[in-house]
Amino acid sequence: MPAKKSSQVATQSQISIHNGSSDDHDDDDDHILEDDANIRQMVCASIQYILVHSSKLQVIKRLEWINTVLRPMAYDGRKYFPSVHKHVVRILNDTFGYKLVFDEKHDGYVVVNALTKGPLEHRPLANSNQYSKYALLMIIVTCLKRAGGEMASVDFWGILGETFSIRNDESTRLSINQHKIFGDVQKLIKTDFVKEGYLIFEQAKDFTGDTPTQTVKLGFRAQQEFPDETVEKFIEKIDDYGIESDKEDENENNAMDEDN
Known part of the structure; x- marks a missing residue:
């Protein structure tokens, strides 16, 4: 709108x-x-x-x-x-x-x-040319919600790499960072979504002397705009297209273990 x-x-x-x-x-x-x-x-x-x-x-x-x-x-x-x-x-x-x-x-x-219709309508002044951007955000938020609200940076980029060929390597050449759907995807995820309050990239404290690890968390705006029921509806729509969720895979593996 x-x-x-x-x-x-x-x-x-x-x-x-x-x-x-x-x-x-x-x-x-x-x-x-x-x-x-x-x-x-x-x-x-x-x-x-x-x-x-x-x-x-x-x-x-x-x-x-x-x-x-x-x-x-x-x-x-x-x-x-x-x-x-x-x-x-x-x-x-x-x-x-x-x-x-x-x-x-x-x-x-x-x-x-407050007039909730769907996951992309939570944003007060979003317009249709931003839907690809927020479709990616919806997927990211869903992954983080299923992981309890945060996950290790390496797992976060691993999911994006397997799903959209988005990797955590930013080049000084802008053309290399251009995604065919999302444009400058590195700036979108690391800068825009962070500045807008959707994501938090947080450096974990290192008490062991090992290499510090980074975690990705849901920001305040994401928690408000994407309540749990909205995420569940989104997952149901994905299931309707025959895409199995991690939860289903886990249940199947548990059943196989019980049979064995």
């Missing part, structure tokens, strides 16, 4: 504000929003700020939100943040169908599509 223009975002935000709220919301907060034009402006500006940043899949830092949006509009932006945050969460959910999820590690927020 393409990003909405700032004017469209502001209009929809103001419509939601002036239309009132559901019974689930505090009347006092609604009256404050109706009576205080300054807070209304801060809410509208905050929604625009969030949607623009979420289209780039960036973590929306709480302090940057306050300093960039609220502080220029009020002397003490922190004072207004709790009220503005509450209304922003409500409007994003009711008007746009998005959830604002707090990432404690980075003291910021990510935006997740």
Whole structure:
């Protein structure tokens, strides 16, 4: 879904504000929003700020939100943040169908599509020309989920090498790194997916004197956008095409061992 223009975002935000709220919301907060034009402006500006940043899949830092949006509009932006945050969460959910999820590690927020239709629709502002990129991400996330959320780097690249001929060797020549489907796949996996919060490459501590090992883990955004039930549905679709999962192979081997 393409990003909405700032004017469209502001209009929809103001419509939601002036239309009132559901019974689930505090009347006092609604009256404050109706009576205080300054807070209304801060809410509208905050929604625009969030949607623009979420289209780039960036973590929306709480302090940057306050300093960039609220502080220029009020002397003490922190004072207004709790009220503005509450209304922003409500409007994003009711008007746009998005959830604002707090990432404690980075003291910021990510935006997740609350209107779940399938694994590629969790991303709020993804468009069709990005589907090959996120199809690869879906496979990577599924592998990591089945491995308990992390795996050794050598196993991670081994799976990608066998499946897509993607190997962990980055050349200084850009043409060599170009994958026929995913483009600059090294940058995509090691830089883009990491920066966007989907993957974490972590160097394991070396206490034995051996060569340090690297692990690959699921990032915060991946955990939010790809819940377990979505991954299971994805695996079921793979099974429908006759691709056996590791779990089935393991069960068959166990049965053979029992027979023997």
